[in-house]
Amino acid sequence: MSRIGRLPIDIPSDVTISVDGQDVAVKGPKGELALTVSRPIEVKIEEGQVVVSRPDDERESRSLHGLTRTLIKTTPLVLTGLAVVLPLRVGLFNIGGQGQFVISAAMAGWAAYATRETGFLALIIAIVVGLLTGAIWASIAGLLKTSRGVHEVISTIMLNNIALGIIWWMVTTGPAVHKNTSQIPMTGPLDEAAYMPVIAGIPLGFVIAVLLALACSWMLTRTTMGFRFDTVGKNKFAAGYAGIPIARVILMAMAFAGALAGLAGAMEVTGTMHHFEPAIGGTLGFDGITIALLARSNPIWTIPAAFLVGILRTGAAGLQFATGIAPEIVDLLLALILLFVSIPVLGKWIFRSRADKVEASSTSWGN
């Protein structure tokens, strides 16, 4: 049962809504919006209220209603969480997930729209473009770190702000601008063939994200590269004496992280929004930090951590809807969670016997 789904929506007096099959058009004083609703879901207007319902209680439509939303929300969170976990393992704190995410989403959305004639191929193009853009964007921070010693926390924060400027420029006066009826600047809509498929109520993107989390875990624990990552992260000097190319490991970790965040951006465009707009995904990139620390930089644990944050984020909209509480309350909640998981003293009080195991992931400042 999805209580959010069952709640009727009041139509304000100066807003008109028209429903034509699966297409819903909303017209109000501030502009127009159009939305195409997924197949089994029905939208009707009854007594000045919009009612969203599902035709039956079959498994597929029920999952489409509630769980799919959470899974869709969880998908990019797993990836942006991994984008923080990998650099943390080499001792870098990647705060740039948000920037890597949005700029990749913008490039992917633009590329997918430009190649919309090619049908399914546009999906592949969007994903490749997203991966590459994210990897390049994060590599800037990696290069600044290895060649000039610029601390990654500052450089990734700056890159976040620069990315924000670039995406706004792209959709307002830049190359990706698309004239449409709504007031929100965005790229053109994708062709339906280029949507990320949903198989039996489970979004394909979620499956990919879970597989990537498993792959990261395998890489970190079972391969030479993973061993190098951990050695550099635990003791840079020892790694240097052991002949591990530290600069290359750092660059690789950042590029992988960027690619993961970029993939999240491409998936958000092809799987959820079906176009790009600057507000895409809200704070998905920043939530990655909370998730990574919650998961104690373990790739597998990013899945449940992302699921938790996904539920909170999905629930925030319903919370505002039902009680009028601003959704930012979730930010406060997440900050508290982050606080409590990273105070080492607190961990020692709670898990007395495992005191040495609960040391928070540590980041470095000086070098």
Add this chain to the structure above:
Amino acid sequence: MSEWFARNRAMAILGLVVLVLAYAYYFADKTTALSMYRYSWSYAVPLVLCAMVGVIGERSGVVNIGIEGQLLVAAFAGFFGAAYSGSIIVGILAGVGCGLIMGGFLAWTTVKWRMDQIIAGVVLNIVATGITSFYYKPGQLLPSLMPHVNIPGLSSIPLIGEVFFKGTGVIALAAIVIAIGVHLALFRTKWGLRTRAIGEYPSAADTAGINVIRMRLINVTMAGALAGLAGVYLSMDSTSSFERGMSAGRGFLALAIMIFGAWRPLRAAAAALFFGFVTAAASQLQADKVIDVAPQLVGTLPYVMTLVVLAVAAGKVRAPGAVGQPFIKEGQ
């Protein structure tokens, strides 16, 4: 004086060249030059104050990534404190108080509880964004404008007087005093020597009988008041309105400025002025249609500059030795 000049020759010559160029432009085109310099200074004021927060924190061995959050909450508290109480003074006190509280939080979690300093700062920033958006109410107005004063005598100096001492807000004046004060305190007083000691080599300082934990707690907390002042300046002096996320990365910019200024207060203040001037110059060129670049891209200029400046400066300066590490007294 000659000894000082010998030690700071490069800086002194650079300063002189900049001053001559600034005056040359001032006499060539008085109105444009003045408006640009005024804009530069008003952009630089919160950066100067925040850079002092960073300098005091890192000189005592604590990284403060949370300046951004302190700035935002102080701007929020200052504006709404003044709007609801109807008094500017209450607003200023509320802003400075919030800066202190957040500084105290950072100090307590990182020094007492040895929480990772960067994570503590990130938490501070997330809380700040959440709280200020959660309680934000549009449509509020300040009861009155911040007091602006002319300093008799000083304000009649051409250029310098006109920019810094003629009709400037009290916080901008305070920023000058604070920058000079922090510099003198750090390099000329007992407190400064001890602060530098606990940031450079805390166990040596501990052996010498300095209470490292207490001193770090006090320094980081008190520095928060300066971030509070900067926040108040943002929402009550330079704009007289509060908007969500109005700190816009200035707290991080201040950290870059601190590194560029080699962890020295006056050099950091000069670096902040330089940042202000580049921003002013960019918007002036934009307004004159000399360069035709989208405003969104011009807006990224301070961030691009931070990266460039750090890439140039980062390898050449050295951070305080113990920065970022919690102090654990032996035998504990």
